[in-house]
Amino acid sequence: MAAKFLGQSTRVVTGSHDRTLKIWDLRSRACVETKFAGSSCNDVVTSEAFTFISGHFDKKIRFWDARCESGSSGTAANELVLQGRVTSLDLSKDGNLLLACVRDDTLKVYDLRMKQELRVFSHDNFKVGCDWSRAAFSPCSDMVGVGSGDGGVFVWNTKTGHLICESSHKEHSGAVTAISWHPYGGFLASVDRGKKAIIWTGE
Template structure:
């Protein structure tokens, strides 16, 4: 369901439908560690450059924090719905979570608690792998909706921007360009839309 490099080019961490988080050595092409999460892992991020902290989002409505030097979780945060995606701010002090209760949650990783919630009339998380993302400057968040719209909120004000509409079906994922103000989105019909100069 998800894969990220783990602090170096030779290690990757994956989250799986089989309820595990695995660490892989790319040189030997083998799994070197398995963490048993107890729930389907829909997404994960690595929260430090050294690759020692993994954060995973799960079907059982929990966000789990793992230290690669330990077998067990070091912390958990309970949410109100299944966690469909995670995105980390560049600093990396803030975590964006997309939740199946039709909300986006912002977690302050220094306090390990939810500090903001974004919701809007018409916004519907359409599946267990809907992806929400920060923009490059981490002042906006964007997510696709079951109604075909792209919902964008300003982080500091919490204000919803005008909903972007060109899709005819549920939008599964969005992605900001890393260096420009462009947004790409894809829906269930495999239609990709690029939004310029947002």
């Protein structure tokens, strides 16, 4: 379901539907460690060279330290319990903020330094469309964007919590599964389950 480089270009961590997280050595093309999370993993992010975070079907976010080896299983160093299945995770550019998209139709932002929830984003018209809906920070982390189950796209201001944009015309015919920001923040791309991609401008 997800894969991220772990601190260097030779190691990758993956999260899978089979409830495992695996660390891979790309030089040997082999799995060097397996961690059993106990629930299907919908997304994973890496916050530091040895730390990664996973979001799960069982409504939990789990924090892992790749340096802590305990056989082939391993245990999460910490967990957050949410009110719905975690469909995606994203980190701010500085690595201090964690964004979670949740099946209770909310986006949540956590301060990883303080280990606390900072903001919750929701709207009457926003519905998470599937278990792998992807939300994302803008390049400067001052905005968060996500697609809705009815084909809409929503953007909130991270600092104020205000809704900046809700697409008034549902250009997508079905649930938007993922969005991605242009590296300089001027454009937003969205894609739906019907294989349609749209580029949105700031106008």
